[in-house]
Structures are given as C-alpha cells and as structure tokens.
Amino acid sequence: MNVLMTGVGGQGIILASDMLSEVMMRYGCDVKKSEIHGMAQRGGSVMSHVRYSEKVASPLIPFGSCDILLSFEELETARYVAYLKENAHVIINSYRLSPPSVISGSQSYPDIIPIIRERTEKIHMVDGNAVAEEIGNPRCVNVILLGTLSTFLEPEEALWLDCIDSMFKEKIRSVNIEGFKKGRLVKVQ
C-alpha cells in the first residue's frame, strides 16, 4: 500500500506521516517512509511517501502506484498527480495557500480539479481548517485529516488512538484525539 502526503512546509505533514507509519508498524506491517527535511520546509512544497506491506524495498513510491494521496493544500495535490494509480483515492484539504507568484499577482491560483480528474474521479474534499476552528485549535488540521484518511485504511480506531496517545504530550493530547475523532466523522463521498 502506498500513501502519499503532500502540502506546504509547516503544515504538520511529517508528524502525520510519522503517525501513519507507527500505526502500520503496530498493525504488523513492514513500513518505510521518506521525505525531505531542511531547506524545503521554509514554506516550500513538501511530500512524504509512506509504504507498507509484508516487505517493503524502496522508500519511494514509483510513479503511477500511489493508492491514496492525502493533500493538505489544494495546489500541492496537482503537483504530484504523476504518482497516482488510476482510480486512486485523493483526499484534499480545501485550503489554499498562495505561492509567491500568486501573492505578487503575476500568476493566478490554478483550478486543480480537472488536473486530478485526468488520473482519477475519486476526489474527496475535506474542510480540515473549518473543523480545526470548530474545536478551537488551528494546529490540529493534520490529525483531522489523518482521521479522515484512517477511514480508508484497515486498522481500527483503537489502534490509532493508542498511537496518538503515546505520541503527544499530555498538554495537547486530548485536543488531538478530539481532532482525530472529528476527522473520522467527516463524510466523504
């Protein structure tokens, strides 16, 4: 199984992919994940590859073989469509962060849906930021989206909650658990 997470540096993508990896390891799979740290994180485009099965060799997902793409930002979904399998699931946080050329007014923010439709029809929009606002913590978007992603995967809720429990410090544990649960309740078509 190949899951790709994409977005912008600073959105909590690495932590989300850490949690997915931990859950799948505890579920009994061999897991590898790969991402780029460092310079790209200064507001740049970020992606994290998570792969799990009985035995995983490459930490990178080959083109055309991603089963699920979880994107934290709209434009960053379109950038990575080459990784998608035909009919892959694409979960998109309906949130736009303008890149510099859009900010300065020299380019416009593109319409991404037609680009994704060339590979798959299974597009699921989630308003993670609105849910985060509801629970009063804008930093929870990553666990909310993870919650939605988890409904596409085999492990049961209890295993996810166990992992979240062990990965967050006391102070922010309960709000993250709440976010995850809210994310699971998001209706996806």
Added chain:
Amino acid sequence: MKKMLSGNEAIARGAYEAGVSFASAYPGTPSTEVLETIAKEYPLIHAEWTPNEKVALEVAAGASYAGARTIAVMKHVGVNVAADPLMTLPYTLIRGGLVLVSADDPELFSSQNEQDNRHYARFAKIPMLEPSSSQEAKDFMIEAIRISEKYETPVMLRTTTRISHSMGVVDLGGAAEQKEPTIERHPAQWVMLPANARRRHPVIEERIRSLRAYSNTSSLNSMEMADTSIGIISSGVAYQYAREVFPEASFLKLGMPYPLPDETIRDFAAKVDELWVVEELDGFIEEQVKAMGIACHGKDRLPLCGELNPDIIRNAITGNAPESIKEHVLPGRPPSMCPGCPHRSLLWALKRSKCFIAGDIGCYTLGFLPPLDAIDTCLCMGAGINHAHGMSKVFGAGKEKIAAVIGDSTFFHSGITGLANLAYNNGAAVIVILDNRTTAMTGSQNHPGTGITIRGEQTTHLDLEQLVRALGITWVRTIDPYDVKNTRKEIREALEYKGPAVIISKAPCVLLKSRAVSGRKLYVDPDICTGCKVCIGLGCPAIEFKDEKASINDMCVGCGVCSDLCGVNAIGGEK
C-alpha cells in the same frame, strides 16, 4: 523491541549500542539529526556542536587517542572542511573506534553541490560502509566501530538523504560498555613529521590490502542469486530501488563499497549473463569493476546527476521510454524566508543602497529570489567575505560599492579567518553579520554565539562585536534591522567609510521559541492603499496583492517593516 527510526536516528542508536562515548558534529542537512538524537536520547554519550567540521573530526580524533569510541558527523561538503585532518588521520594510530559519518545529498535538496563522498574513502584510504535501510544504518554503525578498532583506522559511514531521512522498522539491541579513557603515548604513530609519516604510509597500504580480503569474506557484501540473465551490483538506497523493480534478478549487494570485494565481484560477474552496476551519482563502483577487466553497464544508461528512483532504474535497464504524463505548468513554491524574518529588511535595505552583495550560506541565501533579488554570490560557507574583499581590492578603494552578508553560525564556522584577512590586507568591503542567534537554515541549532550547548546547558558566549574588534576592524556598528531607516543610514555610512566596515545586524530568528514576537497582525487600509507595491518588494509571504491593492494574510507576525516602508501610511496595527 521494534521501533520506526529514520536512518539518522538509527545511526545514533547504533552509536549507543556500540559503546560510543563521544560524539561531535556541525549541523548540515541531511546529517543533523544524528547528533540531535544522541543529545536527546542517549545521555551517556558526550555530544557537542563544534563551530565547523574540521573541529568536529579533530576533537573526535583526540577522544579516540584517549581510547574512547567516537563519531564525527557532517554533511558531504562538511567533509571538505574536515579534509585536512581526514587525509592524515589514517596515518595515525586509532585507539578507540572512530567513525566519520558523511551524509551526501544527491538531488541537492539542501546543498550547494552533489559531490559523491565515496571518493573520499578511496582518497584517504579508509574503509567505507554504506547502509541501504534504517536497520542497516544501525547495524553498520556498530560494525564500523568494530572494524575501526580491529584495523586501527578511521571508518567512513556514508549515507544519502534518502537513507538519513527515510524511516524504517529497526530491531533495537542492548548497549556495549563504553571504554575507559587512558593516557598513552605513541609519538611514532601520532606525531606526523616526515620521518614518522613516511613509515606509516606503508601501514595504510597494507591495511587496505587486509581490508580488501575482509571485504571479500564479510557478510556486509552479499550475493542474492536468482534469475541469472541479469545481475545487478548495487549499494545504498539504489539497491532498494533496483530490488523493487527487478525482484527476480540476481544481486550483489555491497554494504562495504570500499575497498571493493574484488573476488566476490569476479565470482558474481561469471555467474550472470548481463552485468549492471546501479549506483547514484558517480560511477565509483563501475569504474573499479571495469578496471578489473569486467564488462558491465551502468553510467552508459544511468544518469550521473540527481538522485535515482525506481522508475529511472527500470527505464534504464529495460530500455523503455518513461511513461508520458501530461505536463501541467503550475506556480512553483520555492522555500522562502519566514514572515517577520530579520534578514528580509536588512537585505531590502542593502539592495536599495545599490551595492554588489556577496552572499553566503544560510536562510539569507533565499534573499536571492525575487522580488528581493539581493544575493549575488553563494559558493561555500565563509566565502562571501572573501569574495567581497577580492572584488573590492581589484577595483581599489572607493570605486565600487561592495558588501558581503554572512550568518552568525557561518561566521563562526569559517568567516573569522576571512575577516582577519580583510583587516590585515586593509580591505574596504562592507561586511554585514546577520546575527539571528541561531543556525536557522538547518533547524535552529545553538553555536558559540548563543551561550547554550546542544543539551541546553548555559556556557560562555562569544561576543561578536569584541571578536570583530579583536580582528582589527575599528568601524563596527550593531543595528536593529527592523528599524529600516537607521539601517539604511548605517549602510550608507559604512559604504562611505574608506576602510573595512562591519555591521552586526542583531535580531533573533522568528522561529526561536524564546523570541517575543508581537504576534499582532497588521492590516492594510484599502481606502488608503494606492497599490504602489513597495511592500510587495519585501517578498513577505504574509503580504498579498489582490485587486490592485496589498492585503495582509494571517501569516503576519507583526514585525512592522512593511508599515515603516509604506509611504501613505496604509498599513496599521501595532509594532
């Protein structure tokens, strides 16, 4: 017990399990997390950030001479800085195991070049191990210490970004005892004067011969025989990619690519019909295989530039064209300086004074991007001051306006000698030290200027202004870069001064937790804004241009620079 670990965390774990008691490093992507993990997880290991990589390797050597097991960690270009000690260290007697971790960056995700550091192992004549997974990163670290002590040699553990920053499942083991340090004297092996070094050179040559014999029998290099129509020699992450796309092929996996196991390679080559060497960057293994008189494919079809991936390897070997995917032109999203970054206003002001700006390496290098467009050179750490000095000397004083910018961590790394030279040779360039109290680019590490160690203990802090004066610079001003007006005034005076001038631009990085940011967002009054775009020229991600007006988004941290620049006072809120 099993745990998900990145390659870097696994190396740190390996150091712990191997009984390492001393670890040193200078930060650099993708190597940084090795020492950070040691500092956080393994309190029995002494950990220290050193000002640069040469110091890191030399203090590790000292600890090893005392009998302790040690590692020195750096990114690929860091080894260039440490190359002087590295070339002679193998001549000397290694007591406690000493491992040099070199983390290379194929694809230049966060680097100024993509040099292949495997050549250093051959150049310095030291053995090199190359893991292909997190599990191996840990296991090979332990084996590297063992080899180092058995053969009395430094050992290089070479990783790449995709090993250092990929995570995998690792089986944890217990820790070996650390070694008690003792004083011994070995002048014939430690005092590298010509007479002694001359006698040590043959020892190195003999050692490499024994290590080659070891390489031929070691399980670090393993044959995995299956379909023999194609045989692939590979190592590191490239091995995993090739395994992924050719599960049926035969493999010779090299965990010890230097010295190469010549007999094993001959043996493997004889068993397969078509031999391939699949390696990232240079044809390091391939050239040596060919020099043995063995025909093989490799760089005739695989790229020398950039990182490999499963698709590139599949297409190279099968000869198929890559799947064509419709290209969409999307707005790029390059990394940029953060909203409120103190480098932004300084670079903006410097650019307005119309001078040539020799740059250096750090977050401020991002000021090269439009709209700031304010960095004219970037070569390697510490080079900027020297560029500016060399350039201004050939023009002669007062002819051209030439400045250099350098971060505080970079200044301590390799800027001090350049500034000493500037003063000594009576240069006239203006040097701006961007003192943001941290090594921001690599994730906010402490350094000698912060007065705090890697483990958070208070220590003496190096006083920049006093240091600059001690180097012989008399024109020194410390400024607040958020005060744009004064910043411009000081820059003007520095450029007019007929001698070396140093401006210390002092304001902590906005990412530092200790920094008090006003956090109050500014706003643009659309009725006042004339759409002149002066504020857009700052390139701040928090200022957008929509419907012919500027507007401020919620990334604003309230540094106030844009409101200072605004000629019509359209930007409000408190500073």
